[in-house]
Amino acid sequence: MAVITNTFTTQAPPKGNREELSDVVSRITPEDTPIYSMISKESAKSIFPEWEVDTLAAPAANAQLEGDQYTFAAIAPVTRMGNYTQIMRKDWVVSNTQEAVDNAGDAEKIKEVRAKRGVEIRKDTELAIVSNTASVGGATRILGGLPSWLTTNVSRGATGANGGYNTGTKLTVAATNGTQRAFTKTLLDATMQAAYTAGANVKYVVGSPYIKSVFVTFMSDTNVAAFRMAATPDGKRTIVATADYYDGPFGRVAFVPNRVMANSAGVARNVLLLDDDILSMKTLRKIQDDKNVTTNADSRAGVIIGEHTLKVSNEAGLGVIADVFGLTAST
Amino acid sequence: MANDKPRLAPVKMLYAYWPAEDERVNAGEIIELPLEQAKALIAAGKAERADPMPGEE
Numbered sequence: 001m002a003v004i005t006n007t008f009t010t011q012a013p014p015k016g017n018r019e020e021l022s023d024v025v026s027r028i029t030p031e032d033t034p035i036y037s038m039i040s041k042e043s044a045k046s047i048f049p050e051w052e053v054d055t056l057a058a059p060a061a062n063a064q065l066e067g068d069q070y071t072f073a074a075i076a077p078v079t080r081m082g083n084y085t086q087i088m089r090k091d092w093v094v095s096n097t098q099e100a101v102d103n104a105g106d107a108e109k110i111k112e113v114r115a116k117r118g119v120e121i122r123k124d125t126e127l128a129i130v131s132n133t134a135s136v137g138g139a140t141r142i143l144g145g146l147p148s149w150l151t152t153n154v155s156r157g158a159t160g161a162n163g164g165y166n167t168g169t170k171l172t173v174a175a176t177n178g179t180q181r182a183f184t185k186t187l188l189d190a191t192m193q194a195a196y197t198a199g200a201n202v203k204y205v206v207g208s209p210y211i212k213s214v215f216v217t218f219m220s221d222t223n224v225a226a227f228r229m230a231a232t233p234d235g236k237r238t239i240v241a242t243a244d245y246y247d248g249p250f251g252r253v254a255f256v257p258n259r260v261m262a263n264s265a266g267v268a269r270n271v272l273l274l275d276d277d278i279l280s281m282k283t284l285r286k287i288q289d290d291k292n293v294t295t296n297a298d299s300r301a302g303v304i305i306g307e308h309t310l311k312v313s314n315e316a317g318l319g320v321i322a323d324v325f326g327l328t329a330s331t
Numbered sequence: 332m333a334n335d336k337p338r339l340a341p342v343k344m345l346y347a348y349w350p351a352e353d354e355r356v357n358a359g360e361i362i363e364l365p366l367e368q369a370k371a372l373i374a375a376g377k378a379e380r381a382d383p384m385p386g387e388e
Contacts, residue, residue, distance in 0.1 A: 162347040
């Protein structure tokens with residue numbers, strides 16, 4: 001094969017060929033934030049919203065002497081708990097020339113950049129919720145992430161230790177990681193039993209996508225009812241290898257895969273047992289544009305900013321199976 | 332001859348601890364742990380020394 005000498009090809013290169021650039025910009029980065037989306041939103045009035053947690057006395061034998069004189073037991077005060085608000089911010093600056101030029105798909109225009117930053121700040125919030133992060137007061141406040149609150153209905157690997165809320169410091173303490181192990185139905189059942197005994201009504205099991213892939217294998221357990229699907233008359237068959245709910249000995253829970261929990265092995269190692277009635281986001285400043293941002297330059301800048309915290313009304317209503325392999329069979 | 336037995340130190344747990352999977356030791360309980368493990372937990376603020384004071388033994 002040969003090309004005739006002086007054939008003018010696209011490799012010359014020609015000066016006048018038009019470039020082709022699609023106006024459709026592909027972005028498959030997931031935008032879902034399951035926990036942040038499922039829990040209620042409340043307003044906050046301070047940088048350290050507090051709430052009270054009360055408990056009932058354990059059941060005890062109760063038989064009294066006839067004609068007995070009354071005695072009066074001391075009333076245990078409620079426990080005050082709180083979480084510091086965290087300021088979250090996303091920003092951008094775009095030159096006025098860049099904003100004026102014809103941009104394929106407009107992906108690098110202010111409107112689109114602003115929309116992306118809005119999604120990103122929600123994902124940052126979700127990450128803060130699922131991270132085992134101790135709360136911090138002061139100027140750069142950090143909200144205590146959900147794993148740092150959980151102490152009652154907890155399963156940990158060897159050498160793991162609880163964190164929890166310290167009423168003395170008014171801060172949460174991060175849990176200490178233990179030796180990782182595989183996520184199993186036994187672990188789920190045992191932690192759900194602990195939660196049920198403590199009075200919790202777990203509705204959701206939230207874990208990384210890998211944890212979901214392990215969860216669906218529970219259907220192969222000998223103690224699980226066989227999963228059958230009627231064949232359709234058109235002769236088409238489906239391999240069914242998924243499940244979204246688990247009807248366990250202690251209630252029915254929905255499994256919610258959380259892509260933000262695949263962010264790192266540090267967050268993927270926890271499987272959270274949640275009741276959305278017990279969690280809420282308390283908002284001191286709504287996530288919104290700061291209208292007063294100016295650049296004093298030939299450009300336009302923007303800032304999305306908000307300040308909020310996670311309210312864990314009663315950690316005993318929740319649970320965690322910690323120290324599991326959350327990204328792969330060995331990580 | 333080297334002594335293969337790990338040295339154990341008594342610590343009082345300030346937070347619940349799992350010396351082994353599914354083996355919960357609640358906050359307030361005293362357990363004996365290998366020295367390095369005990370030191371790590373004390374350094375992390377999760378436990379405090381529970382060995383006798385001089386003259387207590």
